[in-house]
Amino acid sequence: MISWGSSGRLEYWVVGTDRDTAIALSDAFCKPRVERVDMTARECLADRTNEDHGFLMYHRIVADALANAKPASSAGHNGGYQWGIHRYSSSLPLGFAGQLEIHPEGDQITLLHEYWHSIQMSFIHRTDHQIRKKQMGPVRFSEGSAVAMAEITAENLWATGRLSRAASQGDPWPNFKQRMINKMNFIQEKIQDCDSVLPDTYEGVDGRLAYKSGGWAVAYLLYRHGRGVLRERFHPRVAELGWEGAFQKTFGQTSTQFIEEFKGFLGLPLEKQIEILPKF
Ligand SMILES: [Zn+2]
Numbered sequence: 001m002i003s004w005g006s007s008g009r010l011e012y013w014v015v016g017t018d019r020d021t022a023i024a025l026s027d028a029f030c031k032p033r034v035e036r037v038d039m040t041a042r043e044c045l046a047d048r049t050n051e052d053h054g055f056l057m058y059h060r061i062v063a064d065a066l067a068n069a070k071p072a073s074s075a076g077h078n079g080g081y082q083w084g085i086h087r088y089s090s091s092l093p094l095g096f097a098g099q100l101e102i103h104p105e106g107d108q109i110t111l112l113h114e115y116w117h118s119i120q121m122s123f124i125h126r127t128d129h130q131i132r133k134k135q136m137g138p139v140r141f142s143e144g145s146a147v148a149m150a151e152i153t154a155e156n157l158w159a160t161g162r163l164s165r166a167a168s169q170g171d172p173w174p175n176f177k178q179r180m181i182n183k184m185n186f187i188q189e190k191i192q193d194c195d196s197v198l199p200d201t202y203e204g205v206d207g208r209l210a211y212k213s214g215g216w217a218v219a220y221l222l223y224r225h226g227r228g229v230l231r232e233r234f235h236p237r238v239a240e241l242g243w244e245g246a247f248q249k250t251f252g253q254t255s256t257q258f259i260e261e262f263k264g265f266l267g268l269p270l271e272k273q274i275e276i277l278p279k280f
Contacts, residue, residue: 187212
């Protein structure tokens, strides 16, 4: 990858709008799995209808979105480490497909976001699921860093002409600063209702806050420690020191101390907050 190096072998399966084709795609996914004895044919067939990441789930999300003209999408890194790959699945990116006036720039950011997860995981070598989860860190960090790295990297690639922008439909695509302000407005509106300013959950409003507030928190860490700090210093330490140990060694404070400091940052006026953002 142009900015971050390679995270290793990767499969990215994009499920379209036609159900029969989604099933054929699922068969194409299963063929090498069964040949390499990654899965049995029966396991792979069952995986197709898995409600967490099955091909038919991704098909249904976009089929419903188009039928109701209500934008929806989903993409995820769905494991694969036990097979020596990063396994991705995605619903049809509506922006790339020119549907429902969705900005294709948002799909480009999603790709970078997802790829960042493979970078995070490329530093984790254990196969035990619980240990892997711990080494990825809390949701505010694993997702927050994917949000921040994708937003900043996309803006940098567009600004330097290394990634072209497809013409958007409808309203103009907001620039980086505006996108971050939108996230901050969401944070300020929702933090009263949430248990933490930096939640560790995927569920409900707290889950949405974890992405947005986590994105700002990581942008703040990058401002203080350099834009390359995660890939160059933090992640290489995770396997040996664990997530919290790597955090303390890299950022010179515990993650709890950081949350306290970040609470103070959230209380600053917006014009002070945006001073930490990289300029493009
Ligand atoms: Zn993510």
